[in-house]
Amino acid sequence: MPEDMVAQVNDQYLLKDQLNYRTPKGVDKDVDLALKKNILAKWIENEALYQAALREGFKTTPREQFYIEQYAKSLLVQQYLNSKLDREYTISRQDIESYYKSHKQEFVRDHDEVHVVHLLLEQKDKAIFKEINQSNDLLSIVKKYYYDEKSSAEKPNGDLGYVEVSVLPESFIRTLKRMKTGSISKPIHLQEGYHFLQLLDWEKAGSLRDLELVKNEIKIRLKQERRKAEQDRVIRDAKKNAQIQTYLSKIQE
Numbered sequence: 001m002p003e004d005m006v007a008q009v010n011d012q013y014l015l016k017d018q019l020n021y022r023t024p025k026g027v028d029k030d031v032d033l034a035l036k037k038n039i040l041a042k043w044i045e046n047e048a049l050y051q052a053a054l055r056e057g058f059k060t061t062p063r064e065q066f067y068i069e070q071y072a073k074s075l076l077v078q079q080y081l082n083s084k085l086d087r088e089y090t091i092s093r094q095d096i097e098s099y100y101k102s103h104k105q106e107f108v109r110d111h112d113e114v115h116v117v118h119l120l121l122e123q124k125d126k127a128i129f130k131e132i133n134q135s136n137d138l139l140s141i142v143k144k145y146y147y148d149e150k151s152s153a154e155k156p157n158g159d160l161g162y163v164e165v166s167v168l169p170e171s172f173i174r175t176l177k178r179m180k181t182g183s184i185s186k187p188i189h190l191q192e193g194y195h196f197l198q199l200l201d202w203e204k205a206g207s208l209r210d211l212e213l214v215k216n217e218i219k220i221r222l223k224q225e226r227r228k229a230e231q232d233r234v235i236r237d238a239k240k241n242a243q244i245q246t247y248l249s250k251i252q253e
Helices: 016-021 029-055 062-085 093-102 126-134 138-144 170-177 211-240
Strands: 005-009 012-015 113-121 158-164 188-190 193-203
Touching (some): 012 029, 016 029, 062 211, 170 188
Antiparallel strands (some): 005 012, 113 158
């Protein structure tokens, strides 16, 4: 019997590595043990039922067998493609600029956007309020008191980049409309606490996003395009080395 066997049903074994395949990494030790116990129990249940089905003469249908074979093939195809394509593609600054110039219409804003820095204070703090009132750099205060480290998707703190105006709370929009570029708002008191905003920029719908804002997006697009071109080449080469014939008349029967 295998030394690393962790479960057995008749002459079939579950090995330790096979158990680990099904267990997520990085979970707490107690949670990991509980998950493994559940997986073991489920494996034993399935294996006992599988063997019972075989004894009674059950088999996969031709349709089911076809799907099983196609899935196995798809795994090998993906391995093969990854071996040919899974690498970094070097994208130069010139490549990015050239793409930007020829696809400018794709980077035109559909809606008004604002570039804002945001700070949420859950409790009123007169000292910080005073510091904000005397400052012209809200982001430095966010970092000074580590509020950026407390940031979350629900309660983001720091430089939010360009945000579509329409997704902001109505109280934020009213405040921002009255502000000058660079200014910091008075505290906006809502249920979750006190919000401060610094307006860095307001761009209208129809304006063109600056290259620096979209360069990473362009880089991803170019890498995807090059990967797709490489994949098409690999497919063409594979088809050249194969004898291929189709019988379209039989499809219509």
